[in-house]
Amino acid sequence: MNRTLIALTAAFALHNTTAHAVVFTNNTAIGVGNTNYDGQEITVSSCTLMVDGPHAFTSLLVINGGVVTHSPASRRRLQF
Numbered sequence: 001m002n003r004t005l006i007a008l009t010a011a012f013a014l015h016n017t018t019a020h021a022v023v024f025t026n027n028t029a030i031g032v033g034n035t036n037y038d039g040q041e042i043t044v045s046s047c048t049l050m051v052d053g054p055h056a057f058t059s060l061l062v063i064n065g066g067v068v069t070h071s072p073a074s075r076r077r078l079q080f
Contacts, residue, residue, distance in 0.1 A: 024049050044068055
């Protein structure tokens with residue numbers, strides 16, 4: 001009984017910590033301060049996704065002619 005309960009608890013915890021997939025099908029911009037998509041699986045399909053600033057996506061898949069780009073950098077030196 002205890003082993004079954006432990007196994008079910010572990011499976012539930014793993015299921016709840018997996019990344020959520022986000023599929024973009026319309027042109028979208030993710031700004032520097034927008035962390036809504038960080039830690040998620042990103043799919044870009046038949047549209048353009050503009051990503052500015054550092055972001056930590058779990059994965060990035062570009063399909064069906066999708067495009068990932070960023071805004072032009074300024075002339076000042078960028079620091080990372």
